[in-house]
Amino acid sequence: MFDAYSKPRITLVGKSQKDARRLIEAFDDRFDVRYEEEVSSELWNYSDMMVFDYVNNDLLSSARRQETPHLFLINDESQTTDFHLSQGEYLFKGPGYLNYLADIVFSILEKERLKKTLEFEREKYMGLVNSMGCGMLVVRKRDSGILFSNRVSLSVLGYTEQEMSNMKLGDIVVGGLSSVLPDNSLKDNEVELLTRSGDSRFVQFSSSEILYGAEKVIQFSFMDVTQHKRTREELYFQGRFLDNVEEMAIAIDENGRIAYVNNHAAKVHGLQIEEMLANQESQYLSCAASTLRDRNMELFKNGVWKGKEYRIRKDGTVFAVYVVRTLSEIAGQMYELVVGREIAGDRQEQESSVFEDILGILDQPVIILQKSGNVAFANRSAQEFLSRVAPSFEEKQEILDRLLSKYSESSEKGKVSIELYSTLWNAKHIEAQEETLFVFEGSFNL
Numbered sequence: 496m497f498d499a500y501s502k503p504r505i506t507l508v509g510k511s512q513k514d515a516r517r518l519i520e521a522f523d524d525r526f527d528v529r530y531e532e533e534v535s536s537e538l539w540n541y542s543d544m545m546v547f548d549y550v551n552n553d554l555l556s557s558a559r560r561q562e563t564p565h566l567f568l569i570n571d572e573s574q575t576t577d578f579h580l581s582q583g584e585y586l587f588k589g590p591g592y593l594n595y596l597a598d599i600v601f602s603i604l605e606k607e608r609l610k611k612t613l614e615f616e617r618e619k620y621m622g623l624v625n626s627m628g629c630g631m632l633v634v635r636k637r638d639s640g641i642l643f644s645n646r647v648s649l650s651v652l653g654y655t656e657q658e659m660s661n662m663k664l665g666d667i668v669v670g671g672l673s674s675v676l677p678d679n680s681l682k683d684n685e686v687e688l689l690t691r692s693g694d695s696r697f698v699q700f701s702s703s704e705i706l707y708g709a710e711k712v713i714q715f716s717f718m719d720v721t722q723h724k725r726t727r728e729e730l731y732f733q734g735r736f737l738d739n740v741e742e743m744a745i746a747i748d749e750n751g752r753i754a755y756v757n758n759h760a761a762k763v764h765g766l767q768i769e770e771m772l773a774n775q776e777s778q779y780l781s782c783a784a785s786t787l788r789d790r791n792m793e794l795f796k797n798g799v800w801k802g803k804e805y806r807i808r809k810d811g812t813v814f815a816v817y818v819v820r821t822l823s824e825i826a827g828q829m830y831e832l833v834v835g836r837e838i839a840g841d842r843q844e845q846e847s848s849v850f851e852d853i854l855g856i857l858d859q860p861v862i863i864l865q866k867s868g869n870v871a872f873a874n875r876s877a878q879e880f881l882s883r884v885a886p887s888f889e890e891k892q893e894i895l896d897r898l899l900s901k902y903s904e905s906s907e908k909g910k911v912s913i914e915l916y917s918t919l920w921n922a923k924h925i926e927a928q929e930e931t932l933f934v935f936e937g938s939f940n941l
Contacts, residue, residue, distance in 0.1 A: 698719055805870065
């Protein structure tokens with residue numbers, strides 16, 4: 496096919512050389528013209544258009560099998576009937592026909608070029624809308640008849656293309672057309688559509704009015720949100736249920752942020768729900784970084800982790816909780832679900848009470864750590880020290896990890912002296928109810 500920057504190749508076919516000059520001189524320098532008396536398949540492939548100075552059944556049959564445009568020059572009207580020629584296939588050899596033959600040929604070629612360009616653009620558009628991740632319907636505004644439906648819409652609704660072309664949008668919209676065919680464009684609204692099987696799908700849609708030729712049409716694009724909506728309703732029901740139980744329930748997203756927290760969980764932390772949402776869950780945990788890593792490895796390996804952990808209240812105090820952590824995929828996203836109950840009468844609370852009675856009145860800081868790195872006790876002086884030198888939870892945990900690490904690295908038995916943050920810490924370990932505890936007593940006299 497020729498383009499706007501090349502000359503169209505025209506092949507003129509006659510019966511003798513005496514016809515050649517007459518035909519060739521009819522074309523100007525806009526064309527690349529050649530004359531032939533024999534027609535071959537190569538000639539059809541070479542030419543942008545074939546012009547025949549005569550017509551017979553063999554030539555006509557051959558021309559109609561090819562994609563190359565053709566034109567027959569005929570002597571009288573009877574030949575149109577004899578050979579069943581269609582409009583655009585022939586031109587009468589009337590007075591002066593050679594004067595406008597070139598313009599007619601050029602018009603036919605231009606029409607063919609535009610037709611192929613339009614077909615290419617149409618195929619490209621169809622490929623685009625059929626590869627979209629959302630459904631699309633093009634609807635005639637005056638009667639809501641469906642003119643076009645892409646593959647996604649057919650898949651979601653279960654109809655064939657032929658069935659959809661015979662339907663109106665009102666046949667599938669629950670609640671009437673007024674909700675989807677407004678005077679102004681609508682975006683991100685939800686509506687219910689009926690499927691071929693009789694059930695319904697919830698979709699989020701956008702509709703806009705466009706002019707297609709002389710016809711006003713509505714472009715109706717939609718995304719199936721049925722599963723998302725049902726999951727959302729289920730989560731809402733579960734959330735309402737969990738808000739009324741006397742157990743701690745927290746959902747954590749893939750980034751470690753709290754996506755859901757129930758009333759009881761917020762209450763035991765001494766906070767409001769709004770204060771905990773979107774915060775990192777780690778800031779409410781009192782444990783060593785190595786303990787967190789071990790716990791997460793087991794959780795991702797087995798999908799569940801059960802055990803005791805220590806959490807931090809708003810006032811800085813630590814409390815023990817028995818929790819079950821599980822991984823769950825909700826609406827295509829992975830969440831860590833935490834359900835826990837405070838351990839009433841736990842030996843850690845008993846020990847903390849004893850430590851408070853004995854060590855709480857001391858002026859020097861005293862910190863007691865479990866082997867896991869969890870804080871078993873810290874007197875007021877120690878809490879003030881940690882708040883001063885380590886404002887954030889991560890910084891506090893780093894100090895505790897370093898104390899425990901330095902003690903573990905020491906080869907000495909019994910008491911060990913550790914210098915940290917201009918403070919000399921006397922460290923030792925004790926056994927309390929079959930548990931090893933590490934006692935760090937600080938002195939500011941450096």
